[in-house]
Amino acid sequence: MLLLDGAVVGPDLVVVGERGTILRSGDQAQTWQAVASTTHATLTAVTFAPDARHGWAVGHDALILATADGGRTWAKSWQGESLADSLLDVLAIDERRVLAVGAYNLCLATDDGGKTWTRRKILDEDYHLNRLSRGPTDTFYLAGEHGTLLRSKDQGATWTRIATTYDGSFYGILPYARTLLLAHGLRGRAFRSTDDGETWKPIDVAVPVLLPTAVRLKSGTIILAGQSRALWISRDNGNTYTDWPVSLTTAIAELLELADGRILALGEAGVTILPKP
Numbered sequence: 001m002l003l004l005d006g007a008v009v010g011p012d013l014v015v016v017g018e019r020g021t022i023l024r025s026g027d028q029a030q031t032w033q034a035v036a037s038t039t040h041a042t043l044t045a046v047t048f049a050p051d052a053r054h055g056w057a058v059g060h061d062a063l064i065l066a067t068a069d070g071g072r073t074w075a076k077s078w079q080g081e082s083l084a085d086s087l088l089d090v091l092a093i094d095e096r097r098v099l100a101v102g103a104y105n106l107c108l109a110t111d112d113g114g115k116t117w118t119r120r121k122i123l124d125e126d127y128h129l130n131r132l133s134r135g136p137t138d139t140f141y142l143a144g145e146h147g148t149l150l151r152s153k154d155q156g157a158t159w160t161r162i163a164t165t166y167d168g169s170f171y172g173i174l175p176y177a178r179t180l181l182l183a184h185g186l187r188g189r190a191f192r193s194t195d196d197g198e199t200w201k202p203i204d205v206a207v208p209v210l211l212p213t214a215v216r217l218k219s220g221t222i223i224l225a226g227q228s229r230a231l232w233i234s235r236d237n238g239n240t241y242t243d244w245p246v247s248l249t250t251a252i253a254e255l256l257e258l259a260d261g262r263i264l265a266l267g268e269a270g271v272t273i274l275p276k277p
Helices: none
Strands: 003-009 011-016 022-026 043-049 055-059 062-069 075-079 086-093 098-102 107-110 129-134 140-142 149-152 170-175 181-185 190-193 213-216 222-225 229-235 253-258 265-269 272-275
Touching: 011 043, 011 055, 011 265, 062 086, 075 098, 098 129, 140 181, 140 190, 140 213, 170 213, 181 213, 181 222, 213 253
Parallel strands: 003 043, 003 253, 003 265, 043 086, 086 129, 129 170
Antiparallel strands: 003 011, 011 022, 043 055, 055 062, 062 075, 086 098, 098 107, 129 140, 140 149, 140 170, 170 181, 181 190, 213 222, 222 229, 253 265, 265 272
């Protein structure tokens, strides 16, 4: 099955994907248990608060699900009137404050743990908002279409644009040090910044495929991944990348580091465990 996102929840793992799929593992991805989600809508993203109990999953059909027991049970937290709306990412700030973003400039926020949600307008344009991320200095970042990169210094209350020379879609920003950023998107486009987005340097990854995800491991190694067995690895703080020759041949949507250093790849092949790089 197609799996699109996952989260490390204390010692456990929770992943989500097509047809309302939610899976949970308590043994580092050796076995998985299906969890009832009460929906058949595709779930695109999942996040958990620092307490590892409160979590939220978002997806198609303008849907937000919530859990208060570490992902063992889920219930509907919000659903919009138009089922054509799609939510694409979600970020838990803490147990009460959550941000969710999606297609056509859709942004929702709660400050009461999901009891109520309010719409926020981030852009004047109705661009897709693809991915939220949180940096080590508590700066938030948002990547979207038409070259959209945004930064928030007040935990998502207000956003400012980050200038780039690329006008295609971005699918994420990986903040991996105080001022180091990796932005990635369509057609193999990836850019590195050493000054929190004031200037950018293109990264050469050779193959023009969609790059939806990147992860920085505890060792400092960075992996950039996408479609058509696109996996690149950097061991010099994101300055240069080389091809990572693993056997996976299907598209990757998300990467998670397991406790032993191996990599959990989520995507078209469902769950795949990759060796420690």
